[in-house]
Amino acid sequence: MARKNGKPSxxxxxxxxxxRAILGLDNRKENLNLLHTLVPPSDFxxxxxxxxxxxxxxxxxxxxxxxITPILVEWITQNPQKLQYLSGxxxxxxxQKFLKGRCDYLFTKHLSLDIVAPVVAIFEAKDDNVDNWYGxxxxxxxxxxxxxxxxxxxYPIIYGAVTDGYEWVFLRLENNVLLIDKERYYLxxxxxxxxxxxxxxDFYV
Amino acid sequence: MEKIIKIxxxxxxxxxxxxxxxxxxxxxxxxxxxxxxxxxxxxxxLKTILERNASLPMLNEKAKSELLVMPIxxxxxxxxxxxxxxxxxxxxxxxxxxxxxxxxxxISSNPNAREIEMPVVAIFEAKDDKLESWYGxxxxxxxxxxxxxxxEDNNIHTIHGAITNGVAWQFLKLEGQTLFxxxxxxxxxxxxxxxxxxxxxxxxxx
Numbered sequence: 185m186a187r188k189n190g191k192p193s194x195x196x197x198x199x200x201x202x203x204r205a206i207l208g209l210d211n212r213k214e215n216l217n218l219l220h221t222l223v224p225p226s227d228f229x230x231x232x233x234x235x236x237x238x239x240x241x242x243x244x245x246x247x248x249x250x251x252i253t254p255i256l257v258e259w260i261t262q263n264p265q266k267l268q269y270l271s272g273x274x275x276x277x278x279x280q281k282f283l284k285g286r287c288d289y290l291f292t293k294h295l296s297l298d299i300v301a302p303v304v305a306i307f308e309a310k311d312d313n314v315d316n317w318y319g320x321x322x323x324x325x326x327x328x329x330x331x332x333x334x335x336x337x338x339y340p341i342i343y344g345a346v347t348d349g350y351e352w353v354f355l356r357l358e359n360n361v362l363l364i365d366k367e368r369y370y371l372x373x374x375x376x377x378x379x380x381x382x383x384x385x386d387f388y389v
Numbered sequence: 390m391e392k393i394i395k396i397x398x399x400x401x402x403x404x405x406x407x408x409x410x411x412x413x414x415x416x417x418x419x420x421x422x423x424x425x426x427x428x429x430x431x432x433x434x435l436k437t438i439l440e441r442n443a444s445l446p447m448l449n450e451k452a453k454s455e456l457l458v459m460p461i462x463x464x465x466x467x468x469x470x471x472x473x474x475x476x477x478x479x480x481x482x483x484x485x486x487x488x489x490x491x492x493x494x495x496i497s498s499n500p501n502a503r504e505i506e507m508p509v510v511a512i513f514e515a516k517d518d519k520l521e522s523w524y525g526x527x528x529x530x531x532x533x534x535x536x537x538x539x540x541e542d543n544n545i546h547t548i549h550g551a552i553t554n555g556v557a558w559q560f561l562k563l564e565g566q567t568l569f570x571x572x573x574x575x576x577x578x579x580x581x582x583x584x585x586x587x588x589x590x591x592x593x594x595x
Contacts, residue, residue: 232434250476
């Protein structure tokens with residue numbers, strides 16, 4: 185997708201400037217304080233990730249398949265019936281504001297196979313600098329907020345994350361501000377990363 | 390009057406007719422193309438992965454690739470460390486013929502492959518609908534793989550491929566000017582046999 189007339193054409197070209205100009209969304213760094221407890225990974229997850237890291241992992245697709253999906257699947261399936269995991273779904277919410285496109289990973293409280301409000305978190309996988317993608321993830325999170333409101337399931341807080349598979353930055357949308365966590369979490373410290381994911385799940389269930 | 394041939398913009402838009410008109414490749418059914426296939430026992434790790442993943446929605450190509458296809462290819466790679474699946478790489482071989490775009494899973498038998506390396510021996514495409522709609526795309530990628538190998542004077546001329554919707558797999562083989570389409574469909578329901586079929590493809594290059 186490419187920008188047209190200085191505007192994004194979909195989520196993937198949204199920048200932080202677009203969030204401000206089109207959606208009136210401010211942003212700042214903040215300590216989100218997401219790590220409350222360590223959650224040790226299963227031996228199974230450790231083995232899977234060790235094995236997968238030997239494979240070529242240069243593209244977003246490879247990172248999603250080999251590094252990101254196994255972690256998110258562990259998070260969701262070890263806490264069954266809490267959040268629904270939806271990978272690669274199209275999420276067209278407000279095309280006039282370019283809030284359309286696919287979300288890499290979208291989580292809802294409703295356990296159906298289609299996207300039902302409330303959408304509570306959206307994570308984006310990338311193969312380059314995670315800092316370049318706060319705009320895209322923020323746009324998807326804002327769309328989630330709008331979607332929830334449209335469906336009469338308003339939710340005050342939406343979580344997000346941008347990851348290249350190795351490094352994770354978590355985001356929170358609250359009071360029309362996109363908060364970007366000062367702290368970063370890493371594949372090499374899975375107990376912390378799974379701990380943060382647990383905090384997010386506990387927040388909603 | 391010369392026939393005007395429209396060039397597809399990338400692999401994705403290639404149909405069997407394009408393969409014939411642009412690349413001179415015709416297709417033929419191949420009865421039990423990979424037979425005999427030897428069953429391969431399923432490892433505990435793959436069993437656990439697939440059991441876990443089974444409870445999650447897989448309604449599109451991305452989810453199927455992540456939850457079904459890559460775990461299976463990783464399992465076969467663990468038994469054949471020289472055959473690495475390279476996922477989602479851009480494979481632009483002959484842009485003026487539309488032989489460009491992203492190949493879902495490209496297999497190189499170069500043990501050091503980090504990105505697309507010679508020789509490319511097989512290409513697997515994941516789809517979320519009818520397998521038969523994608524023979525043209527997969528065939529075009531296989532044809533490009535052969536061109537890619539030939540440019541490096543590599544003597545691998547037979548390229549394998551498959552199209553999968555995650556549940557069913559149909560294998561293809563490009564040999565000479567013919568794209569062979571296996572009449573047998575392999576399925577995740579018989580996983581030892583499916584693993585054996587992929588193994589059979591790799592054995593061809595050992």
